[in-house]
Amino acid sequence: MDPWEAASIRGHRTEIVQSLRVQDVRAYMIQEGVMDPEHFEDIECERTRASKVERFLDILATRGPRAFPVFLTALEDFGYPHLADMLLRAPTDVDGCLGGVVLLEDTIAKCRENLKKRYLCEYGWIQPIPWNPAFRLHLDEVYTNLAIVEGKRRSVSADCMEKSYSFQEEWLFDDGPSCVLVEGPAGIGKTMLCHKIAYDWAQGTIHSLKKFKLVFLVEMNKISFPSMKDVIVKIIAADESGSDEVEAIWDFVSSNPEQILVIMDGLDEVRSPHKAKMAESFSKSPLRRAFSLITTRPESNCPLLRSCDKAYILEGHTAESLSKFIKRYFREDRASADGLLQRIRSNTPLSGIALNPLNAVFLCALWEDNQGALPATLTQLYSTLIECLVRRYFERIGQPCSEAELVLADVRNVLVTLGQVAFKGLEENRMVFQEPELEDIPNLIHVGLLAQDTWARRLSQRPWRFLHKTIQEYLTAYYLAESEQGFTVEQFAKVIPNPDMYMVCIFLAGLLKDRAHYFFETWTEVRDKSELANNLCLSCLYECAPHSELVEIVLPSFVDDGSFDVTTKLK
Numbered sequence: 001m002d003p004w005e006a007a008s009i010r011g012h013r014t015e016i017v018q019s020l021r022v023q024d025v026r027a028y029m030i031q032e033g034v035m036d037p038e039h040f041e042d043i044e045c046e047r048t049r050a051s052k053v054e055r056f057l058d059i060l061a062t063r064g065p066r067a068f069p070v071f072l073t074a075l076e077d078f079g080y081p082h083l084a085d086m087l088l089r090a091p092t093d094v095d096g097c098l099g100g101v102v103l104l105e106d107t108i109a110k111c112r113e114n115l116k117k118r119y120l121c122e123y124g125w126i127q128p129i130p131w132n133p134a135f136r137l138h139l140d141e142v143y144t145n146l147a148i149v150e151g152k153r154r155s156v157s158a159d160c161m162e163k164s165y166s167f168q169e170e171w172l173f174d175d176g177p178s179c180v181l182v183e184g185p186a187g188i189g190k191t192m193l194c195h196k197i198a199y200d201w202a203q204g205t206i207h208s209l210k211k212f213k214l215v216f217l218v219e220m221n222k223i224s225f226p227s228m229k230d231v232i233v234k235i236i237a238a239d240e241s242g243s244d245e246v247e248a249i250w251d252f253v254s255s256n257p258e259q260i261l262v263i264m265d266g267l268d269e270v271r272s273p274h275k276a277k278m279a280e281s282f283s284k285s286p287l288r289r290a291f292s293l294i295t296t297r298p299e300s301n302c303p304l305l306r307s308c309d310k311a312y313i314l315e316g317h318t319a320e321s322l323s324k325f326i327k328r329y330f331r332e333d334r335a336s337a338d339g340l341l342q343r344i345r346s347n348t349p350l351s352g353i354a355l356n357p358l359n360a361v362f363l364c365a366l367w368e369d370n371q372g373a374l375p376a377t378l379t380q381l382y383s384t385l386i387e388c389l390v391r392r393y394f395e396r397i398g399q400p401c402s403e404a405e406l407v408l409a410d411v412r413n414v415l416v417t418l419g420q421v422a423f424k425g426l427e428e429n430r431m432v433f434q435e436p437e438l439e440d441i442p443n444l445i446h447v448g449l450l451a452q453d454t455w456a457r458r459l460s461q462r463p464w465r466f467l468h469k470t471i472q473e474y475l476t477a478y479y480l481a482e483s484e485q486g487f488t489v490e491q492f493a494k495v496i497p498n499p500d501m502y503m504v505c506i507f508l509a510g511l512l513k514d515r516a517h518y519f520f521e522t523w524t525e526v527r528d529k530s531e532l533a534n535n536l537c538l539s540c541l542y543e544c545a546p547h548s549e550l551v552e553i554v555l556p557s558f559v560d561d562g563s564f565d566v567t568t569k570l571k
Helices: 003-011 013-019 023-031 037-044 049-060 067-077 081-088 094-123 190-203 228-237 243-255 272-283 303-307 319-329 334-345 348-354 357-369 378-397 404-410 412-427 454-458 469-482 489-495 499-526 531-544 548-557 566-570
Strands: 145-148 163-165 179-183 214-219 260-265 291-296 310-316 464-466
Touching: 003 013, 003 067, 003 081, 013 049, 013 081, 023 037, 023 067, 037 049, 067 081, 094 190, 094 214, 094 243, 190 214, 190 260, 190 291, 214 228, 214 243, 228 243, 228 272, 272 303, 291 303, 319 334, 319 357, 334 348, 334 357, 348 357, 357 378, 378 469, 378 499, 412 469, 412 499, 464 469, 469 489, 469 499, 489 499, 499 531, 499 548, 531 548
Parallel strands: 179 291, 179 310, 214 260, 260 291
Antiparallel strands: 145 310
16 A cells, blocks of 8 residues: 555545444455455454444555555445545645655654664673673574474474474564464573574564564563553653654554564563463454564463464574584683583583583583583582682672582572572562562672663663573572472472473472482372473483482382383483
8 A cells, every 4th residue: 555545544534434334345355355354353353333444444554555446446336435535535634644654654764773773782792601791602603403393383392393404584484474483491592592583683684584674572571461562662662762653653563564573582481370361462462463473481381372373492502503602612712612522522411401502601611610520410500500600709709708519508598588589580470570679688689690681770770680590490499498488398289280380390309419309209299191290200300310219209100101101211
């Protein structure tokens, strides 16, 4: 629809809304291929005749160059010739309407440039090690590959995957508007993928991204959900756009969804009570006809996932990409790079841990910091990481610190307090905390376990977030393992069946050590028979290895029906 046609409809919109009944032109618009039955299903969701016409006109504006002449014919043939004549005459304020088109284009261009500046500034480089601000890596240096899975299937096992490919962003956006799901476990690089797409759009380097006039990256753990409109408006308003500009941009988004990309990062971090409301809001929003990319952990369960058209699984590092990353990390110390690679290749459990990009960063840091000593399990990795952070914090402030194995004992009470805060956050599915919530641990704020977003520094109330959600999950497990309030069968029974506590359970099993039998005895009582629950138990057993008595506790509870070969997996 050209600017004059759009201006004519806009100038006579009130008269059209007052007179038209959408059902009178429905069949003809579908017959001519200008609109689809799905569009009218959407329109029928509106409650009043007038709101249905409003929705019809919004969709009509997005349907291409034939939309206006076909609509005119429909009006002439189905009882509204006076409206057709009116639209063929220039509206009294056509110059103002056309001027409004130019003004809107300027407003959209300004919004686009503001978004690009933000993405280029915030997402181009990352600082992976909290105690080494001088060490930065470009996103291109830590990129990981995707595995393609068939159709809409989610949380599939490896034998259901078609093939592994090195990821190319063009695959996500080559087709028409669709909803794309990207799954992956904790720390695998989902957020990095989202940042990479936003960054590449801002740079204009990926052809398939150039068709999007606006790209909105929504970090799901930062927001509440009155409506999807409120979410997008908040992103637009962050660049200090006026209220009229914000509404104009939203009108553009509503009328041109095929030119919009919405990236929703961390759907699993939406608070459970809000997931259904958020899915309903999205389904009624114009954004459902836009391109959308959703990332989540595999254990997430949200109604919105049922509408995804494509599914991908992030696998993490390949052997080649891991080697390149480690060599970049130790770019000035090739001997350290070769030594770490040799250790990883010769240690099967360690090689599995290193495939996760976040773990690979931590392994590099600990290899450098601990003179070649490396952990054997995920729990040991995070325990050693926190020991390192605490020790370096004491060094910075000039206070003596004990040997590594005593560091956690030195700050045990403070870590338990922080763990209690972390646990409360996970129960409420949030990672952001206000300073008053951390007033009992003022010194630990600066250790490196918590960080502030760039945007937060401009606020009088400065919220903090954990460096990564897995840090929050480790500290939650630490609280459950080390405090009287946490170390109870009742608490274990609450977290074990909760899919949002999957990583907490893995860390908890590793931290309990000789007391882990309490955890596994509880697991046998509260587990369901899903493969997810079985895999969780096996992961927890590995964190406690070698403890054959724990295997004896859980073995009778497994259902070995052929689809889950427990004997092989335990070996």
